[in-house]
Amino acid sequence: MRFATLVATATLTCLLLSSTPLSNAAHAASAFPIRARVLTANKLYRTGELRASQCAERDVGAKTVASAKRYLTAVLNCLNRSWGAHFKRAGLPFAKAKIGFIxxxxxxxxxxxxxAAATYCDAERRFLVLLDDDMLDVSTSLFLFETAVHEYGHHVQNLTGIARSYDRYPYRNKSELNEQNRRMELQAECLGGVFFGxxxxxxxxxxxxxxKIxxxxxxxxxxxxxxxxxxxxGSNRATWLDKGFRTRSPQACNTWTVSSSQVS
Structure with missing residues (x-):
């Protein structure tokens, strides 16, 4: 998969993103507009709002690996339960995501x-979270929660065929590939916001x-x-995250049909 991953640093205001590995081959095509209907008109966008549900946070005050594991496992259980019910109501096939820790x-x-702070693997339907000192330093903020919901956004993309279509979508150069990757990552950000909301x-x-923080x-x-x-x-990342949060609807997360400036 042409995926990229979220990076955590020791400070709250220096969350960087790792670079995206590029595929070996490039094909003649246009990055925008995207023409694959699996991306632009996916059934996910017609499933309505994600219903309100409960997801009480576990205590991570000790900032230990064990407490962070418990916290993230509990969030994953909430994600599987909520998105599983949403997919069932929509008549879409669903499989739970798994989590691992290093x-x-x-x-x-x-x-x-x-x-990277965390990486999702399509083939395993699992994401790994790196619980190093940098991650533990920010574990009492919403960053742990954000890490889980963002990676789960990639799981939703995997289940709905978006990930496969993205992997196969042609591009002519690194610039086009990077734009496609931004559409993919910003959609995961938005889907994470949907669950947050x-x-x-x-x-x-x-x-x-x-x-706000x-x-x-x-x-x-x-x-x-x-x-x-x-x-x-950064401004676009925050915009898509907040858009998902305010609407609670996957329909708001169709990054594949918006102008290039909205995913710059």
Whole structure:
């Protein structure tokens, strides 16, 4: 898969994104407009709002690997339960995502780990989270939650055929590939926001200020921080995350039909 992964640093305002590995072959095609209907007119967009549900956060005050594992496993259970019910109502096939944890980077799903905080693997329907000191330092913020819901956004893309269509979609050069990757990553960001919005009222220890802080963290972690423009400017990342949060609808997450400037 032509995936890229989210990177955590020790500070709340320096969340960077790792570069995207490029496929060996490039084909003659246009990056925009995207013409694959699996991407532009997927059934997912017609499934309605994600219903409100409960997802109480576990305590991670100790900032230990064990507490972070419990926290993220509980969030994954919420994600599988909520999205599973949503897919069932829509008549779409569903399979649960799995999660794993490492404390040191290692090769995963055929790609070097790099500086990623978490990586989703289509073939395994699983994402790994790197619980190193940097991740544990930010574990009491919403960043752990954000990591899980973003990677689960890739799981939703996998289940609906979006990931496969993206992998096969042609491009002429790195610029076109990077734009396609931004559409993919920003959609996962938005789908993560959809789940955030559906469970927000159950996060009783969180306030609107916590959401604002997370959005600012995202704004400070865009492609402006690196040379490869593969994930989107910080402002666009925050916009798509918040759009999903406010609408709670996958329909709002169709990044494949918007103008290039909205996924720059």
């Amino acid at each position: 404390t040191k980077p290692r090769k995963y799903c055929g790609w070097p780990w790099g500086s 559906s469970v927000w009222d159950s996060l009783t220890e969180r306030s609107e200020e916590d959401w 997370l959005l600012q963290m995202v704004r400070d972690s865009g492609d402006e921080q690196q040379k490869i423009r593969s994930h989107g400017k």
